[in-house]
Amino acid sequence: METIISDCDIIGNPKMLFESDSVPQKSAPEMTSGPLPSGKSNNVGLHNSAQTSFSHGKSSSFQNQGSNTQNFRPTVQPPYQPPPNYKNHGAIMRNEAPARIIPIAALNPYQGRWAIKARVTAKGDLLRYNNARGDGKVFSFDLLDSDGGEIRVICFNAVVDRFYDTIEVGKVYVISKGSLKPAQKNFNHLKNEWEIFLETTSSVDLCPDEDASIPRQQFSFRPISEIENVESNSILDVIGVVVTVNPSVPILRKNGMETQRRILNLKDQSGRSVELTLWGDFCNREGQQMEEMVETGIYPIVAVKAGKVNDFSGKSISTISATQLFINPDFPEAHSLRDWFDRGGKDTSSHSISREVMPGGMKNETRKSLAQIKDEGLGRSDKPDWITVKATVSFIKTDNFCYTACPLMIGDRQCNKKVTKSGNSRWLCDRCNQEFEECDYRYLLQVQVQDHTGLTWVTAFQETGEEILGCSAKELYMLKYEAQDEQRFVETIRNCLFTEFLLKLKIKEEIYGDEQRVKITVVKAEKK
Known part of the structure; x- marks a missing residue:
């Protein structure tokens, strides 16, 4: 019986093996008539119309074996090797190049590596707090770069210990490896939607050489006449001539702590004047300096950076923790204001936008029936x-x-809290937690x-x-x-x-x- 092998496609790149190259083979076992085993059929059918015949008997062999038969060596596969495992072997390559310095205005939370070069324009006090997670501390500072971009930097706890003593107002630093988060506008007046939070891995490097391209401060002054239409609690910059300075007085805060308050009056070319209220250390530093200058006939120019607008009894400006005061600064706006004041502005009348009762009578009266x-x-x-x-x-x-009032003094102020008679006919003040023989009387x-x-x-x-x-x-x-x-x-x-x-x-x-x-x-x- 003859078996015809149909045309087949050649797979791979087979090499022809002739009988002379082949190793001696044992005689094939007896085979009965039937289909060729699949293992043998792979050696035939490489040429069109190739034929193979079998003979029946005790032994069977390929015909024309010496001249027409093609044999191929089996493909040898390399042993299996698993892929390399780099676990716990560290980084293969690390980029040690310093981060590129970019403008503050270009910062965003999606950048991997960045650095900014900027001057510290303000540094906040070290504050301590207590919450459900325990005690903590925080401080912040403001940065200004050569392009006029501003941003606030915040440090907490262990980061405070690293950088609080390092940061100095007026110095230039290169800062990198911080995280950016949305600015909290209730506490941050800067014109930037982000804040930088420094971490233990952050880098703050002092620039030893002064960079004149970065200004020492940036102002956006508003005329006093515009403040009357500004919303309460707004933060702004204002510059004016100090015309009056009131003495510093102690004030008892709601938390029972005492602080100092001092009220000044500023005027400018807009024909308006405004009260500036100084709180805390400003009263005894800049406030005392300006009081002495006014008493000697010198009316200083004061520039207020980050003053807060209040509308209690009219519009006024008050200092906050981020406020900075500059007395007789070397600014073009200050020179222009000084020239106006010396050339006759001192004697021109101005309308106060602060309706608080001031020494000398009522100001800015709103008459009604x-x-x-x-x-x-x-x-x-x-x-x-x-x-x-x-x-x-x-x-x-x-x-x-009238009512019976506590006569005791808290600092330089009288308590004035209502008192009652105790069991031994003495007066008792619940606020001061003290007893006394005589009380005061108030209308x-x-x-x-x-x-x-x-x-x-x-x-x-x-x-x-x-x-x-x-x-x-x-x-x-x-x-x-x-x-x-x-x-x-x-x-x-x-x-x-x-x-x-x-x-x-x-x-x-x-x-x-x-x-x-x-x-x-x-x-x-x-x-x-």
């Missing part, structure tokens, strides 16, 4: 309204016209006033009560309860009735229990 308080809904906004009215005292409540007057449009009730405390009645609360208390001279007491009250006053009022809505009421307080009373 009593009817307008209700008609215009004064006092019902988030901030109090301040107005001046011309009104006549028509009635004064004589029961509970808490309920006064009815009227003008041509209507009438209303107002409250007058100690100083304004004395301005209205003409005597102290202690004197009036002793007259009624100790001397029991009712006639003189009534006469004192009647003497101020139907007297016309120019009253400065603070109007604010307050909550009493579940009820909202508009409270009107007299902050100044001048007899007409």
Whole structure:
């Protein structure tokens, strides 16, 4: 029987093996008629129409074996080798080149390696805090580069120990290997949407050579006339001539700590003036220096970097922890302001945008009638309204016209908290937690006033009560309860009735229990 092998494709690159090259082979075992085993068929069918015949018998062999048969050596595969394992062998290659210095404005959280070269323009105090994770400390500093870009850098805990003593205002540093996070605009006034958080791996290198291309400070001054329309709590820069400096006074904060406050008045070419309130160390450093200069007839120029706008009784500026003051700076704006002031600006009148009562009388009066308080809904906004009215005292409540107050001093200020009698007939102050033999007496007057449009009730405390009645609360208390001279007491009250006053009022809505009421307080009373 003949088996015809169909045409096949050649796979690979086979090498022809002739009988003379082959090793001696044993005779093939007997084979019965049937298909060729698959292992043998791979040696035939390489040429078109190739034929192979088999003969039956006790032995079978290939015909024409010497001339037509092609044999191929089997392919030898190399032994299996697993892929190389680099685990725990470290990096194959490390880029030791320094990061490229880029502008602050180009920083973003998606950059892998960066560095900035900038000058420190401000350094915050070291602050300590306590939260659920325990105690901690933090400080920050502001940077300015040669392109005018600004950014704040923040350090916490162990990073504070590394860099707090290293950072100096005015020095230039190259900073790298920090992380960028969104800026917290409640505490950060810089014009940058990111903040840099330094880490233990961060690098802060001082540049030994001064770089004149980086300015020492950057300002964006606003004229005083524009501050009147600026939103409260805004942070801005302002420059002006210091025309008055008030003495420094102690202030007791809500947390029980005492600090210093000093109020200055600034004016500029815009025809407006504004109060500048200094807090804390500013009072005894720059504040004391400017007070001495004004007393000798020298009116300094002061540039305020990062002042906070307040709208309590008009618009004013106050210092915060990030504020910087520059006295008589070498700026073009300062030279222009000095030239204006010396050439006649000193004698020009200016309108104050700060309506707080200042020494010398009321300023920036907003005259209203009593009817307008209700008609215009004064006092019902988030901030109090301040107005001046011309009104006549028509009635004064004589029961509970004063209260017993604590006479103890907290710093240079009197406590004035209400006191009560203790079991041993001594006075007790819950705030000071002390007892004493005698207490003080302070006015808490309920006064009815009227003008041509209507009438209303107002409250007058100690100083304004004395301005209205003409005597102290202690004197009036002793007259009624100790001397029991009712006639003189009534006469004192009647003497101020139907007297016309120019009253400065603070109007604010307050909550009493579940009820909202508009409270009107007299902050100044001048007899007409």
